[in-house]
Amino acid sequence: MTSIEQAAPWPEEDRPVENTGERASWFQVAPLVIVLSLFFGLPMIVVLVVSFFDFDRTDIIPAFILDNYVELFTREVTLRLYASSLKFAVMVWLVTLLLGFNIAYFLVFHVRSLLMQIGLFLVCTVPFLTSNIIRMISWIPFLGRNGIFNQSLQGAGITSKPLEFLLFSDFAVVVAYVHLFTLFMVVPIFNSMARIDKSLLEASRDAGAGRVRTVFEIVLPLSKTGIALGSIFVVTLVMGDSFVVRTMSGGQSASVVSALQNEVAALQYPPAAASAVIMVVIVTLMVAGILRLVDVRKELAR
């Protein structure tokens, strides 16, 4: 995301006076704004509006009622679903952060040749461009009751009977999330680290700091923009997912969004819309919290 900095919107005082350049820019950006307004902005407004609608068994009925929200806040299951989604988000965030930071560190500071760096970076990126569902399914022969993992454990005599918790469990959900989303942590952190002047590390070493201290006092603070962006990606992806949690938990765990998907399947659109609105508010607060800790725009403008 080297990128966002060049693109970072300009502060108010630098606003240009109107000129032909500005008009050209408007012309060029118009298709993007129109498509996103029609298929993202407008639908989100519709979700907000429908969350106040009434409904019966087959249809949605225009109205302005708060019932959908009242029910959402009074149902006991709501809290459980949020607890479940948050639990997955925190666990996956921790694991992907640990993996992403170390992978980026290796690629930036240990791999010397640029060609090798690009090659290894591509090795990490290619799976991201293949089907998420297939990558998720590919854990089934590994984690199943008679799967490779259990077979090798029993073969090695470590366990006598198959471990049941591997597949269709929270463990399987976290494994699949980490498998799918670690790249979203690697790329932003890689970009941040790539901009660190390597002589800073040498200076730190010369000043007597050890490896660990250099990482914590030089590399970590200078990578925090990437860590923040990666965290935003991972947290929003996990909080917004329903497909992984359904498949990998075998229906045993639920998340806010998978419950919402059930409501949609039952044609209960207004409660689903209300649930989506609250989720967006909560995710926005989480993103705002991350941005408060790390001023991404200021950091990117460096």
Next chain:
Amino acid sequence: MSDGRSDMQNADGSRPWTFYAFAAFFGLFVLFLYGPMIVIYILSFQGPNGGMTFPLNGVSLHWFVALVSQTRVGDIAGSFTRSIALAAIVAVVTVLIAVLAGLAFRRPFRGSAFAFYLAIASLIMPGLFVGLGIALAFRLLGLPTAWLSSGLGAQLTWTLPFGLLIMFAVLGRFNRSYEEAAIDLGATNWQKLKEVTLPMLAPGIIGVVLFGFTLSYDEIARTALAAGAKNTLPLEIWAMTTNVTSPTLYAVGAVTTIVSFFVIVVALTSIGAIQSRRSRRSST
């Protein structure tokens, strides 16, 4: 740097032990990424009596044949055709709109912050919500949802922000003096764009096409509620995961991954070809 020593290099220039630790860690990560995928490709050649896991009960193409011959499995061929067509359209639309928008952001303009945050919000919004909103909007407007209308729009909310971010990355490294030189030599704005800017941006533009195609081809969260009556391939596979318990699932996984790999290889080869032609030219 007094003695040329750093954390990355021992005094004699050899690798420190941490390099090997990190390299091993990276190797394990790559195994974690690719291992399960490779296993299901192997298992897709399972014999006719084989199951969902090892041991291999013979080797056959049985499950690939079942993919096209058994109607029980679902409409794989139809959904596959739709997905390829949709991905091609998404790739073309994405590259046109994202490249244009990327160029817009090279100069400051009023409303740039709005356009930028609109794209970012579209990127991080949970996909299912976008699909829900589109489905509801079409419903209120009395329009039927279909993969080529609402489905296409839903996927663009995902591929356009990605395309824009790639354009930012590419344009950030772009040396403007070539364009200034073109203007100094009397090129019109259009000539400058056609003869200098776009050819220089070609590798990045291919990257946008690659992302547009593959992200659309594999998209599920946004498409699920917006695709209408006819499924795209990922939706068809998703339906299979709940009712198909045979290696057919792996066979379809192998096929769809081959398509993705093919597209990735074509894109990377063209980028490589452009770069090497460039470096040959600049060296002569």
